[in-house]
Amino acid sequence: MTVYYKNIILKTHPEVYEPKEDSFLLADSLEVGKGDSVLDMGTGTGIQAIMASRDASVVLAVDINPKAIESARENAETNKAGNIRFLESDFFENIKSTEKFDLIIFNPPYVPSDEKDLAAKAWAGGVNGREVIDRFIEKATSHLKKGGRIQMLVSSLNDLGELQRGLNCLGFVTEVTASKKLWFEEICVLTARKTGKNH
Numbered sequence: 001m002t003v004y005y006k007n008i009i010l011k012t013h014p015e016v017y018e019p020k021e022d023s024f025l026l027a028d029s030l031e032v033g034k035g036d037s038v039l040d041m042g043t044g045t046g047i048q049a050i051m052a053s054r055d056a057s058v059v060l061a062v063d064i065n066p067k068a069i070e071s072a073r074e075n076a077e078t079n080k081a082g083n084i085r086f087l088e089s090d091f092f093e094n095i096k097s098t099e100k101f102d103l104i105i106f107n108p109p110y111v112p113s114d115e116k117d118l119a120a121k122a123w124a125g126g127v128n129g130r131e132v133i134d135r136f137i138e139k140a141t142s143h144l145k146k147g148g149r150i151q152m153l154v155s156s157l158n159d160l161g162e163l164q165r166g167l168n169c170l171g172f173v174t175e176v177t178a179s180k181k182l183w184f185e186e187i188c189v190l191t192a193r194k195t196g197k198n199h
């Protein structure tokens with residue numbers, strides 16, 4: 001199947017998360033500065049990486065699913081996004097510990113479910129849908145440049161208040177910069193800016 005989003009053409013793959021409302025909300029709300037270095041964690045078909053590549057100097061697109069890396073690479077080629085690198089990795093495992101970014105994007109698996117196979121890794125977020133999100137935040141902070149940001153999709157299923165308090169304790173100022181009501185949840189984009197206080 002082919003998805004047309006703004007002026008991007010995305011070929012989907014049966015084993016890769018197909019872009020949906022959550023993908024589009026995050027892609028619509030990206031705050032990419034001219035020349036930024038960007039990490040797109042859990043790139044899937046590459047939708048946010050391709051959007052970000054328009055203003056960024058470089059984008060690193062990462063996914064734990066090798067089929068997602070293939071799919072994102074093919075879509076980047078179709079859309080002539082030549083400044084994206086691709087990396088199969090479980091979060092930051094294969095990223096150099098010294099590599100830092102201005103912006104880290106993540107549309108995480110956030111649905112409360114403890115299914116564990118590779119297909120479920122695209123959507124199942126463990127208890128409260130927060131297991132993957134919490135693991136990601138713990139590791140992401142050390143890969144941000146001074147003044148760097150995280151933009152992440154979260155749902156009303158994920159206890160947003162607690163998530164924001166946790167990020168505040170790590171020295172981030174947080175803001176909901178976009179939201180959309182769906183029939184059983186509200187999804188939003190949480191933008192967290194590192195202040196330099198604390199860690």
Ligand SMILES: C[S@@+](CC[C@H](N)C(=O)[O-])C[C@H]1O[C@@H](n2cnc3c(N)ncnc32)[C@H](O)[C@@H]1O
Pocket residue numbers: 017018019020022023024026041042043044045046047048062063064065068089090091107108109121122123132
């Ligand atoms: C909800 S999908 C989002 C895909 C795409 N960014 C989008 O918005 O359409 C979550 C993605 O995160 C990837 N993922 C899950 N756990 C991961 C991990 N530990 N490390 C890297 N990627 C992971 C999944 O394979 C999947 O492609």
